[in-house]
Amino acid sequence: MIYFDNASTTKYKPEEVYKAFEYYVREIGVSPGRGSYQLGIEASRMLFKTRKKVAEYFGLSSNNVIFTKNSTEAINLFFNGFLKQGDHAIISCYEHNAVLRPLHQLKLARIIDYSVVSREDLELKPKEIYEKYVKENTVLFATTLASNLTGRIVFSSDIMEFMKNKGLTTFVDASQGAGKIRLAMTEQNIDYLTFTGHKDLMALPGVGGLCCVKQPSWKPLIQGGTGVLGDSYVNPDVFPEEYEAGTLNMPAIWSLKSALEVCTERFEENKKIESELMNYLLDKLNGLEHVIVYDLDYKRVNTVGFNLMNRKSNEVVEFLDRCGICTRGGIHCAILAHEALGTKESGVVRISMSAFNKKEEIDTLIRYLEDCR
Amino acid sequence: MIYFDNASTTKYKPEEVYKAFEYYVREIGVSPGRGSYQLGIEASRMLFKTRKKVAEYFGLSSNNVIFTKNSTEAINLFFNGFLKQGDHAIISCYEHNAVLRPLHQLKLARIIDYSVVSREDLELKPKEIYEKYVKENTVLFATTLASNLTGRIVFSSDIMEFMKNKGLTTFVDASQGAGKIRLAMTEQNIDYLTFTGHKDLMALPGVGGLCCVKQPSWKPLIQGGTGVLGDSYVNPDVFPEEYEAGTLNMPAIWSLKSALEVCTERFEENKKIESELMNYLLDKLNGLEHVIVYDLDYKRVNTVGFNLMNRKSNEVVEFLDRCGICTRGGIHCAILAHEALGTKESGVVRISMSAFNKKEEIDTLIRYLEDCR
Numbered sequence: 001m002i003y004f005d006n007a008s009t010t011k012y013k014p015e016e017v018y019k020a021f022e023y024y025v026r027e028i029g030v031s032p033g034r035g036s037y038q039l040g041i042e043a044s045r046m047l048f049k050t051r052k053k054v055a056e057y058f059g060l061s062s063n064n065v066i067f068t069k070n071s072t073e074a075i076n077l078f079f080n081g082f083l084k085q086g087d088h089a090i091i092s093c094y095e096h097n098a099v100l101r102p103l104h105q106l107k108l109a110r111i112i113d114y115s116v117v118s119r120e121d122l123e124l125k126p127k128e129i130y131e132k133y134v135k136e137n138t139v140l141f142a143t144t145l146a147s148n149l150t151g152r153i154v155f156s157s158d159i160m161e162f163m164k165n166k167g168l169t170t171f172v173d174a175s176q177g178a179g180k181i182r183l184a185m186t187e188q189n190i191d192y193l194t195f196t197g198h199k200d201l202m203a204l205p206g207v208g209g210l211c212c213v214k215q216p217s218w219k220p221l222i223q224g225g226t227g228v229l230g231d232s233y234v235n236p237d238v239f240p241e242e243y244e245a246g247t248l249n250m251p252a253i254w255s256l257k258s259a260l261e262v263c264t265e266r267f268e269e270n271k272k273i274e275s276e277l278m279n280y281l282l283d284k285l286n287g288l289e290h291v292i293v294y295d296l297d298y299k300r301v302n303t304v305g306f307n308l309m310n311r312k313s314n315e316v317v318e319f320l321d322r323c324g325i326c327t328r329g330g331i332h333c334a335i336l337a338h339e340a341l342g343t344k345e346s347g348v349v350r351i352s353m354s355a356f357n358k359k360e361e362i363d364t365l366i367r368y369l370e371d372c373r
Numbered sequence: 374m375i376y377f378d379n380a381s382t383t384k385y386k387p388e389e390v391y392k393a394f395e396y397y398v399r400e401i402g403v404s405p406g407r408g409s410y411q412l413g414i415e416a417s418r419m420l421f422k423t424r425k426k427v428a429e430y431f432g433l434s435s436n437n438v439i440f441t442k443n444s445t446e447a448i449n450l451f452f453n454g455f456l457k458q459g460d461h462a463i464i465s466c467y468e469h470n471a472v473l474r475p476l477h478q479l480k481l482a483r484i485i486d487y488s489v490v491s492r493e494d495l496e497l498k499p500k501e502i503y504e505k506y507v508k509e510n511t512v513l514f515a516t517t518l519a520s521n522l523t524g525r526i527v528f529s530s531d532i533m534e535f536m537k538n539k540g541l542t543t544f545v546d547a548s549q550g551a552g553k554i555r556l557a558m559t560e561q562n563i564d565y566l567t568f569t570g571h572k573d574l575m576a577l578p579g580v581g582g583l584c585c586v587k588q589p590s591w592k593p594l595i596q597g598g599t600g601v602l603g604d605s606y607v608n609p610d611v612f613p614e615e616y617e618a619g620t621l622n623m624p625a626i627w628s629l630k631s632a633l634e635v636c637t638e639r640f641e642e643n644k645k646i647e648s649e650l651m652n653y654l655l656d657k658l659n660g661l662e663h664v665i666v667y668d669l670d671y672k673r674v675n676t677v678g679f680n681l682m683n684r685k686s687n688e689v690v691e692f693l694d695r696c697g698i699c700t701r702g703g704i705h706c707a708i709l710a711h712e713a714l715g716t717k718e719s720g721v722v723r724i725s726m727s728a729f730n731k732k733e734e735i736d737t738l739i740r741y742l743e744d745c746r
Contacts, residue, residue: 001412003403003412005403005407005408005410005413008403008404008407008408008620009402009403009404009407009620011402011403011412012402013398013402018398018399021398022395025386025391025394025577026391029382029384029385029386030376030378030381030382030384030699031381031382031571031578034378034381034382034701035378035381035690035699035700035701036687036690036691036694036701036702036703037378037690037693037694037698037699037700037701038694038699039374039376039384039699040378040699069442069446069579069619069622070619070620071619072595072596072597072598072618072619072620073442073595073619075597076594076595076596076597096597096598097596097597097598097599097603098596098597098598098618098619100606101596101597101598101606101607101608101618102595102596102597104596104606104607105592105596105607108607196620198404198620204398204624205404205620205621205622205623205624206442206579206622206624206625208619219478221449221594221595222445222446222449222475222594223445223449223470223471223474223475223477223478224445224448224449224469224470224471224474224475224706225445225469225470225471225474225706226470226706227706230470230703230704230705230706230707230708231704231708231711231717232708233473233474233477233708234474234477234478234481235474245445245471245474246442246443246444246445246446246471246581247381247382247443247445247569247571247578248578249442249578249579249622249625250578251577251578251579252579252622314409317408317409317410318409320410321409321410321411325410326403326408326410326411326412326413327408327410328407328408328409328410329409330409330603331603331604332603333597333598333599333600333603334603335603335604335605335606338604344604
């Protein structure tokens with residue numbers, strides 16, 4: 001089996017990650033912040049170490065990291081907490097539905113409004129984007145790090161800097177690309193950032209989070225037991241516990257610590273492997289005249305979206321599945337990007353790679369695509 | 374080390390649960406509902422099988438189960454979705470903060486109001502409780518299955534039946550006791566039930582859920598990618614996907630399937646072990662004249678709350694920790710129960726057992742408690 005759906009979930013993880021996970025499950029096994037016995041304190045220490053590691057990884061000078069179950073929860077927490085009645089937000093046309101839908105829900109509830117920067121306008125200078133999209137009530141500029149559909153890197157330090165200087169709050173959804181592009185939140189003017197563990201950070205599923213340059217003061221998404229100040233009738237005003245009610249998924253959290261260590265240690269090595277794979281794939285795809293590659297000319301992460309002429313994406317995906325190749329077709333929870341690319345009807349075939357992929361797998365893919373006309 | 378904090382998290386799981394978890398992580402490793410390739414379909418099948426198993430376990434005739442990260446999220450989803458402006462809810466004084474806090478937050482936002490059935494009034498006949506607490510705008514009667522503080526079984530089939538017949542919606546938080554007491558939702562007039570995997574159901578952390586006799590029609594807590602109908606600007610009206618946006622924690626979900634199988638197969642066997650342990654412990658504690666046991670005369674799950682005269686609970690817990698015994702003191706995220714018992718200042722020492730505990734461990738505990746005056 002050839003696995004090319006790493007933008008959904010990286011199937012293969014570094015052995016260290018499996019080991020960390022299994023260690024937590026079999027040797028620790030208790031919840032942090034619940035019991036004051038030694039093993040509970042060790043669990044709390046492991047939670048703290050992971051929080052610190054995440055903060056370091058994303059270039060935060062504090063440990064302002066809130067753990068959630070995935071980036072979707074983190075994004076909902078952020079939008080529902082940060083945005084207030086009458087606010088206006090700006091997003092890019094490459095946002096995942098995890099960004100679009102909570103915003104649109106807030107719009108339907110007549111709480112906020114939002115605008116979408118078009119594919120063409122993302123080429124404009126920051127000042128031009130500002131002048132075209134920012135309104136009197138705009139408070140937030142939000143962008144994905146990279147498109148989950150085409151792999152295009154959408155995040156721009158220059159835009160962030162401009163918006164930040166103009167007084168807007170800035171947000172990056174780093175669900176795609178966090179393991180491939182190193183961000184430094186403070187330096188790069190990113191106020192808030194969400195991530196998920198199970199994609200290219202290479203951790204196990206069940207952990208994501210919200211990183212914050214400044215500790216938030218808005219309401220949490222979930223009320224419940226926090227392990228601290230249990231006598232309060234609502235979540236206590238203690239960071240980060242206020243935002244982490246309920247039992248945390250420590251096995252996944254501990255796997256994330258290990259995963260980030262691996263991402264850091266092997267960053268250059270993996271980047272080299274992945275760039276070579278991606279260049280090889282793009283080159284080969286380009287050589288097939290019945291293939292249309294989207295966003296070909298942009299800088300990208302290890303994802304490429306394409307179609308075969310006169311074929312719906314899902315037909316191609318099913319054909320490839322019969323050949324033992326796992327890819328993904330359809331909408332990819334990114335409707336805005338399809339509207340921008342004009343691929344709403346056909347969907348898009350997506351190949352997303354990790355450093356575990358091999359050139360020979362690309363050769364196999366291309367051989368089958370040649371036959372698929 | 375002696376582990377007596379199973380009401381926080383069961384540290385030791387059946388080997389089958391570890392194995393299921395590791396199998397998913399190492400052999401499957403992909404997300405359900407994302408790719409249409411064979412392995413993705415297998416993941417979806419495993420998700421379906423677990424959903425079916427949960428439904429069976431809680432006596433649902435449909436598969437109306439929504440997976441969340443823990444019971445806290447499930448409770449927030451339920452209250453925030455089900456309750457409408459102007460509604461009134463009734464809860465017991467034994468509710469965990471996971472029930473109290475989302476309700477109290479809704480009260481602070483002037484959306485709903487709620488009343489708390491006192492410890493004494495829980496002894497009343499259903500009709501008397503109804504007459505004393507139900508108002509014109511009461512829509513919900515909610516109760517915990519068992520107290521996380523004292524172990525007392527709070528759920529009563531008779532009360533549920535009465536409230537249901539009177540037209541109220543009924544809800545049970547089964548976070549404590551779900552593995553020890555078999556519930557049959559349809560037969561026992563329970564409209565909604567929340568559970569968590571990592572306590573006495575013996576699954577891994579990171580999965581909980583909301584079981585529903587009828588599919589809900591209210592808004593989800595979290596908006597985002599659902600893997601279906603990706604072209605909709607908000608979560609599509611498809612059950613259960615509408616309520617499960619974002620990547621599911623499949624390793625924990627698959628461990629839950631295995632855990633429920635074990636719970637079912639070894640139900641009588643484990644119940645016998647645990648009852649014997651609990652009777653032995655209660656008998657021994659009763660023999661210590663400087664010990665006050667709370668809710669001694671009630672039917673209980675494998676949890677007991679007590680105090681030593683003139684000692685704060687946390688002093689005792691720290692002393693026991695130095696003796697290698699893990700217990701929990703303080704408030705246990707159950708402030709209402711402490712108010713009812715008059716233990717807000719001292720907290721309560723909690724011993725919570727599983728079938729992995731041994732009589733000799735209880736002997737050791739008692740020996741140390743004898744010395745702790």
